[in-house]
Each structure stands twice: as C-alpha cells, then as structure tokens.
Amino acid sequence: MRRDPLGYLAAELDTLRQQGLYRHLRIVDGEQKATATVDHRQVVNLSSNNYLGLTTHPRLRERAIEATRRLGVGSGSVRTIAGTMAIHVELERRLAAFKKTEAVVVFQSGFAANAGTVSAVLTKDDVVVSDELNHASIIDGCRLSRATIKIFPHKDVDRARTVLAALPAGQRKLLITDGVFSMDGDLGALPELVALAEEFGCIMMVDDAHASGVFGRNGRGTIDHFEMHGRVDIQVGTLSKAFGALGGYVAGSRALIDFLYHRARPFLFSTSHPPAVAAACIAALDVLEQEPHLIDRLWENARFFKSGLEGLGFNTGLSQSPITPVIVGDGALAMRLSDRLFAEGVFAQGIAFPTVAHDRARVRTIVTAGHTRGELQFALDVFSKVGRELGII
Numbered sequence: 158m159r160r161d162p163l164g165y166l167a168a169e170l171d172t173l174r175q176q177g178l179y180r181h182l183r184i185v186d187g188e189q190k191a192t193a194t195v196d197h198r199q200v201v202n203l204s205s206n207n208y209l210g211l212t213t214h215p216r217l218r219e220r221a222i223e224a225t226r227r228l229g230v231g232s233g234s235v236r237t238i239a240g241t242m243a244i245h246v247e248l249e250r251r252l253a254a255f256k257k258t259e260a261v262v263v264f265q266s267g268f269a270a271n272a273g274t275v276s277a278v279l280t281k282d283d284v285v286v287s288d289e290l291n292h293a294s295i296i297d298g299c300r301l302s303r304a305t306i307k308i309f310p311h312k313d314v315d316r317a318r319t320v321l322a323a324l325p326a327g328q329r330k331l332l333i334t335d336g337v338f339s340m341d342g343d344l345g346a347l348p349e350l351v352a353l354a355e356e357f358g359c360i361m362m363v364d365d366a367h368a369s370g371v372f373g374r375n376g377r378g379t380i381d382h383f384e385m386h387g388r389v390d391i392q393v394g395t396l397s398k399a400f401g402a403l404g405g406y407v408a409g410s411r412a413l414i415d416f417l418y419h420r421a422r423p424f425l426f427s428t429s430h431p432p433a434v435a436a437a438c439i440a441a442l443d444v445l446e447q448e449p450h451l452i453d454r455l456w457e458n459a460r461f462f463k464s465g466l467e468g469l470g471f472n473t474g475l476s477q478s479p480i481t482p483v484i485v486g487d488g489a490l491a492m493r494l495s496d497r498l499f500a501e502g503v504f505a506q507g508i509a510f511p512t513v514a515h516d517r518a519r520v521r522t523i524v525t526a527g528h529t530r531g532e533l534q535f536a537l538d539v540f541s542k543v544g545r546e547l548g549i550i
C-alpha cells in the first residue's frame with residue numbers, strides 16, 4: 158500500500174487542535190456587509206476590510222455588470238501577451254491622477270504588487286531595510302529578491318538609521334514600511350523614514366494597503382495624509398479593501414512602471430483582471446471623489462467604537478486607524494474570545510502566531526462606514542459581557 162507522503166501535515170493540524178489554534182473557514186452566506194450571515198448566523202461583521210461599504214455599492218455593482226455585458230467575463234491572457242484591455246489602461250490612468258504620480262501599474266492583488274515589485278527592483282547585491290511588522294507580501298518580496306534583508310524594530314527610526322549608517326557608500330538600498338500596519342492599526346513612521354531615505358539616498362517604498370480609501374484627501378493614502386507627495390519613490394495600494402473589489406497597484410515614475418511592465422513576475426506570468434473588476438475599481442474612484450461623506454462616516458464610527466472598547470478597559474494597543482486590536486496575549490484565549498463573541502452575534506477574527514508574536518494574540522476589529530451606531534453599541538455590549546466572562550476586563 159502507498160504510504161501518504163503528506164502524513165506529517167495531519168500531525169501538524171492535530172497539534173494546532175490541541176493548542177486551540179485550529180480554525181475552520183467561516184462562510185459568508187450572501188453579501189459581504191456590515192451585518193452579514195456567517196455560518197448561518199446573523200452577526201455584526203467586524204472582520205472585513207470593506208471600510209467604505211463599497212463591496213455592495215450600487216455604482217460599483219452596476220458598472221461591473223455593464224462591463225461584463227459589454228466586454229465579457231475574462232481578459233484571456235497575461236498583460237504582455239493579449240490581456241491588456243482598454244479598461245485596464247483607463248483604470249491605471251485614473252489611479253495615477255488620483256495618486257498624483259506619473260504612472261500606475263495594476264496587479265492582480267496587493268500581495269502580488271508588493272511581492273512582484275520588491276523582487277523586481279532589487280538584486281542579490283542590494284540591501285532592503287524593513288520594519289519588523291511589515292506585511293507578509295513585503296517579506297516574501299524581499300526573500301524572492303535575494304537582497305540582504307535588514308530588519309529594524311517596529312517604527313524604531315534610530316535603529317533604522319544605525320543600519321543605514323553601517324552600509325557602504327554607494328550601496329543600493331530600499332527602505333520600506335507599511336503606511337498602516339494591518340494587525341495593530343498604527344501608522345508607519347513615514348515622515349521620519351522619508352527624511353532618512355533622503356539623507357542616505359535610499360529608494361523609499363510605502364505599502365498603503367490599509368490606508369487606501371481611508372487616509373488622506375478622498376482616501377489618497379498616507380503620503381497625502383503626511384503631505385509627502387514626490388518624496389516616496391514606490392507607493393503600493395490595494396483595490397481589495399476600501400475599494401471594495403480586488404487588486405493592487407504601484408504608483409510612481411513612468412520609468413518605474415515601465416520597468417515593472419518588463420520585470421514584475423506577477424504582471425508577466427499571471428492573467429489580468431476580468432473587465433468587471435477594472436470597471437468596479439474605476440467606479441470606486443468616482444465614489445471616493447464624489448461621496449467623501451463615506452470616509453467621514455468611517456472615521457466617526459472608528460472613533461466611537463475605539464473609545465467604547467477603551468472605556469470598557471480592553472487593551473487596544475496604539476491604533477490610529479479604523480483597525481482596533483483587542484490584545485489578550487495568549488493565542489488560545491484570543492480564539493476563545495473570538496468564538497464567544499461569534500456565539501453572541503459579533504464576528505471578530507482571532508489572530509495568533511505566526512501572524513502576530515506569540516504573546517501578542519488578539520481579536521482584530523475593523524469598523525466600516527456601513528455600520529450603524531446601534532450595531533456598534535450592540536457589539537460593545539457583547540464585548541463587555543464576554544470580556545468579563547473570560548476575565549479579560
């Protein structure tokens with residue numbers, strides 16, 4: 158009889174079960190909204206990145222349907238062969254104007270944008286200097302590039318400076334940070350790092366996945382928020398979170414984007430978006446420009462919910478964005494908290510190692526513009542009840 162060569166995977170899964178860290182995929186039945194039916198239960202949804210409620214916005218929906226009727230369901234090819242449709246170019250033109258850069262290239266996801274870009278612009282002779290909490294897609298891009306990776310402690314600009322100062326003059330180097338950190342909701346040390354990049358002649362790159370549609374004028378991101386236009390060489394954004402659809406993009410100089418057209422592997426070797434996705438993203442840009450009250454509502458909701466959690470006595474870390482972690486430390490406790498919240502009608506995902514450090518496990522909450530005050534108050538009441546029950550507050 159054939160021995161199962163993947164047998165060790167089942168053993169690893171058993172270990173996760175014993176540690177209380179095994180997760181099954183929760184199923185959203187119906188639309189992805191502020192309240193949703195998840196695993197057949199009606200819940201207040203604090204787990205999505207649908208910051209502005211655009212996943213179900215009528216304008217995006219209509220434009221996606223119209224594009225499907227007019228252009229079909231697929232692009233049929235990678236961009237460099239035959240998969241660049243006029244609607245892809247229109248989206249890139251609109252995004253470049255929005256971001257105030259010379260050009261933009263759109264990737265299939267934010268992950269592909271980060272990993273594809275870092276690995277394309279660096280070689281094994283280069284150095285990348287990266288915040289320890291940068292997103293997995295940046296870490297993978299760094300590894301793929303084979304450049305030397307130097308990690309500095311989270312937002313520790315002095316340590317980043319020490320690393321840079323020790324490098325030989327003339328060394329090509331990339332300094333990289335998230336604009337908003339996805340697990341803690343705090344902002345990257347952007348002004349300080351940009352100044353450092355200028356002092357040491359680094360390429361400066363910012364991943365604005367969680368800032369797109371959330372920070373800056375009309376959701377232009379942290380570079381706009383900190384008024385750093387023209388000082389960041391590579392800006393990554395996502396179309397999968399506040400934009401409500403799917404994709405990632407890189408904004409920068411014409412030369413950078415032309416280079417990525419030739420060297421970024423997800424661009425060269427993976428099929429481009431269906432026309433419906435590109436159309437929905439163009440509609441999302443229209444909404445950001447014409448319905449800025451959605452961003453105002455997101456921030457009102459974020460302030461209300463964050464101060465409610467803090468008032469109850471939870472440890473919400475150093476969040477500065479609509480992402481608010483409820484940090485409990487132990488991984489199994491975070492999963493128990495998440496499960497009890499769910500049973501009481503609140504969906505907030507537990508997050509443990511390896512996504513966060515062993516002793517920093519948490520439940521992560523994200524409010525959206527689509528939540529009503531009543532829904533957020535309900536969620537706070539449930540947090541209060543379950544937090545006391547588990548001895549967290």
Ligand SMILES: Cc1ncc(COP(=O)(O)O)c(C=O)c1O
Pocket residue numbers: 266267268269271292294335337338339364366367395396397398403404405
């Ligand atoms: C900081 C950060 N960068 C990049 C990504 C990847 O974006 P996408 O979901 O569009 O692949 C994410 C999403 O999880 C993220 O949190």
